[in-house]
Amino acid sequence: MRNSFLIALLCIAFTSCNKASKKELIFEEDFTGSSLNESFWNYELGDGCPNLCGWGNNERQTYTKHNVSVKDGLLYIKATKDSTLYESGRITTAKKIEFQYGTVEVRAKLPQGQGIWPAIWMLGSDIGDKGWPACGEIDIMEYVGKAPHEVHTTLHTPDSYGQSKNTKITTNNKIEEGFHIYKCNWTKDFIEFFIDDTLVYTFNPEVKNDKTWPFDKPFYIILNMAIGGNFGGPEVDDSIFPQEFIVDYVKVYK
Numbered sequence: 609m610r611n612s613f614l615i616a617l618l619c620i621a622f623t624s625c626n627k628a629s630k631k632e633l634i635f636e637e638d639f640t641g642s643s644l645n646e647s648f649w650n651y652e653l654g655d656g657c658p659n660l661c662g663w664g665n666n667e668r669q670t671y672t673k674h675n676v677s678v679k680d681g682l683l684y685i686k687a688t689k690d691s692t693l694y695e696s697g698r699i700t701t702a703k704k705i706e707f708q709y710g711t712v713e714v715r716a717k718l719p720q721g722q723g724i725w726p727a728i729w730m731l732g733s734d735i736g737d738k739g740w741p742a743c744g745e746i747d748i749m750e751y752v753g754k755a756p757h758e759v760h761t762t763l764h765t766p767d768s769y770g771q772s773k774n775t776k777i778t779t780n781n782k783i784e785e786g787f788h789i790y791k792c793n794w795t796k797d798f799i800e801f802f803i804d805d806t807l808v809y810t811f812n813p814e815v816k817n818d819k820t821w822p823f824d825k826p827f828y829i830i831l832n833m834a835i836g837g838n839f840g841g842p843e844v845d846d847s848i849f850p851q852e853f854i855v856d857y858v859k860v861y862k
Contacts, residue, residue, distance in 0.1 A: 631861035635705050638857050639683045644676060648705055651676065652698040652832075664740075667725075667837035668844065669696040683855040685833045687724055689846050698832030706733045706826040707860060712748060713791045715856040719833065720784050721848030724753040725840030728790055730827040741769035744822035748801065749790040752840045753848070757781050759790075761801040761809045767819040776801070776809035787856055796824060831855060 637648055644651075655670045656663040669687065676697035677684045685697040714728045727750045732743030745764035752758075762775040780788075780803065791802040798812035813820045833853040836844045 631711060633859060634707065634710065634862050635860040636857070637859075639678045639681055639855065641678060643678055644683075644699065648701060649699045650702055650704065652700055662837065663834065665834070665837040665839060666842070667834045667840070668723075669694045669833075669835040671696060671698045671832070673697075681856070683831070685726070685831065685853040685855070687719065687833050687835055687849060687851045687853075689835075689849040694835045694844075696833045696835055698830065700828055700830045702731075702733065702828045704828075705860070706828045707862070708824070708826045709794050709796060709862070711791065711793045711861040712829065713789060713857075713859045713861070714748065714831075715787050715789050716749075717787045717852075717854040717856075718751050718784055719753070719851035719853050720756070721753045721845055721851055723836050723841055723844030723848070724751075724851050724853075725834040725837060726751055726853040727830070727832055727834070729830050730792075731830065732822060733826045733828055740764070742766050742818075742822060744825075744827070745769075746792060746794065746799065746823070746827065748792045749803075750839070751783070753845075754840070754843070757783055759783055759803060759808075761792075763799065763811050765820055765822055774811055774813075778803055778808045787854075794823065794827075799823065829858065829860075831858075 651673050653671050655661060670693060672695050675686045675688065675695050676699060687696040719726055728748045730746040735743035741764045747762040750760040757779050759778045759780060760775060762772050764772050768774050789804050793800040798810055800807055801809040834840050836842060
């Protein structure tokens with residue numbers, strides 16, 4: 609009788625812990641339908657000019673709507689090159705899906721080749737007022753084709769930006785094969801980065817202030833593929849095009 613009572617108590621405690629630890633799904637995008645859901649996403653278009661030509665990094669691409677497509681439950685961001693022009697796609701959730709703290713999970717398949725630069729990242733929603741890097745930037749995944757098998761996870765802050773010291777390069781010899789899950793767990797105390805559920809980097813500065821930790825405010829998500837630029841280039845192999853950055857889903861948990 610006593611053993612049965614103890615087992616019942618353990619079961620109740622286990623159930624309560626599970627309920628307490630379960631995260632709430634606050635945003636899910638499975639890319640159903642035949643076009644981008646513009647209630648969630650914005651297109652960013654052009655070459656950044658006149659205010660941010662080359663998107664601030666000497667990138668070569670012009671962003672267009674026709675380089676972004678949805679088909680069979682997948683998002684395709686395509687990079688192309690014709691005789692004179694590089695084109696690609698960039699979408700954001702600015703002013704539509706913004707959140708403070710949480711876990712962001714993206715399942716995606718990388719393109720390959722010298723000069724491509726796909727990324728899954730976030731910017732502070734106050735970028736219009738404070739500018740960059742004061743708004744803060746969270747790079748969940750960056751990949752540059754000139755460095756096969758390497759994934760970059762980086763934080764940009766007023767204390768360290770551009771070639772930020774707050775970064776980790778993870779080598780995975782199979783990262784170009786099939787889909788992988790890129791995840792960021794962002795709390796008020798630290799930010800963790802995962803590849804396929806393996807923790808690869810934790811950002812937790814000892815001193816947290818406006819210069820080292822501009823992360824206590826809402827952020828929004830960006831998916832894009834740049835071409836060339838200070839990080840992706842400068843050399844670009846034109847024979848690789850077209851290339852596709854393919855995203856299966858985006859989920860945000862609180």
